[in-house]
Amino acid sequence: MVSKSKSEWSTILSHLVLAAVSLHAAVSSVQSSRGAAAGFLLQTLAAIAVLAPGLNTHEDCLAGAWVATVIGLPLLAFDFHWVNGDRSSANLLLGGGMVLAVAGDHLGPEGCSVAGQAILLVVAVTILIVAVFTANTYGMWGGALMGVAGLLSRLEEDRLLLLPKEDVCRWALAAGSWAYCRALQTQRLQWE
Numbered sequence: 001m002v003s004k005s006k007s008e009w010s011t012i013l014s015h016l017v018l019a020a021v022s023l024h025a026a027v028s029s030v031q032s033s034r035g036a037a038a039g040f041l042l043q044t045l046a047a048i049a050v051l052a053p054g055l056n057t058h059e060d061c062l063a064g065a066w067v068a069t070v071i072g073l074p075l076l077a078f079d080f081h082w083v084n085g086d087r088s089s090a091n092l093l094l095g096g097g098m099v100l101a102v103a104g105d106h107l108g109p110e111g112c113s114v115a116g117q118a119i120l121l122v123v124a125v126t127i128l129i130v131a132v133f134t135a136n137t138y139g140m141w142g143g144a145l146m147g148v149a150g151l152l153s154r155l156e157e158d159r160l161l162l163l164p165k166e167d168v169c170r171w172a173l174a175a176g177s178w179a180y181c182r183a184l185q186t187q188r189l190q191w192e
Contacts, residue, residue, distance in 0.1 A: 010163050012051065014170040019047035021174040025181035032188045033083070035094075036181075039075030042068045043177065047170075069116040070100040073146075076180060077123040080139065083187050084130050093126065120150035124176075131183060139183035145176030 026040035046068035074097030081090035100115050107115055124147035131139025149172035152165060161168055 007164055010167045014163075014167040014174075015047045015050050018170045018174040018177070019044050019051075021178050022047065025177055029079075029181055029184055033079040033184050035075045035082070036079035036184055039072040039079075040177065040181070042072030042075070043173075046072075066104060066112060066116060067101070070097045070104065070119050073097070073119055073123045077126055080127050080130060080180070080184060080187070083184070084134055086130060089126060093123065096122075117150050117153055120153075121147060124150060127180065127183075134187065136183050136186055138179045138186055142176045142178075142180030142183050145172050145179060149173040149176060 022040045022043035026037045026044060029040065030037040046065050074093045078090045078094040081087070081093065097119060100119065104112055104115075124143045126143075127139055128143030128147065131137075131143055149169045152172060153169050155165060158165055163171075
């Protein structure tokens with residue numbers, strides 16, 4: 001067996017945690033928020049695809065991350081906006097994600113990177129805004145942590161907090177996903 005470096009173990013662990021948190025969120029929200037459950041499931045599949053033997057090509061990883069970002073994250077925001085009665089923003093976010101998913105082949109690698117980060121930040125900010133107006137603390141944390149993941153991904157540093165930058169972004173995204181799942185559960189309970 002080949003020994004793995006600390007950096008490789010950090011990457012494996014961050015993918016496993018993101019997959020576990022996202023899978024838990026998908027399972028716990030499937031009855032009340034099917035759109036959010038689908039978004040969480042896309043995050044799970046993208047995180048697991050990196051760890052699966054034979055699927056770990058650079059193109060597969062990029063494709064999984066692209067789908068999880070431009071379709072999965074708008075699905076999460078869609079449900080949060082929909083539950084709070086903001087149907088036009090919900091439809092606009094989901095429609096924008098679908099258009100980007102179709103147009104991804106025409107954007108090039110740098111364009112896809114910028115579009116993915118823009119989607120992440122737009123989703124995070126809109127969730128944060130709705131959470132502030134509805135006094136949903138979990139939603140505020142979820143939006144803030146997802147925003148942090150988007151902002152950290154734009155930094156030019158290779159390492160943050162002694163870890164690879166991508167791993168720190170995945171940790172922030174996992175924490176944001178957990179908080180966002182709790183925000184959805186809280187919001188659903190308030191409406192029932």
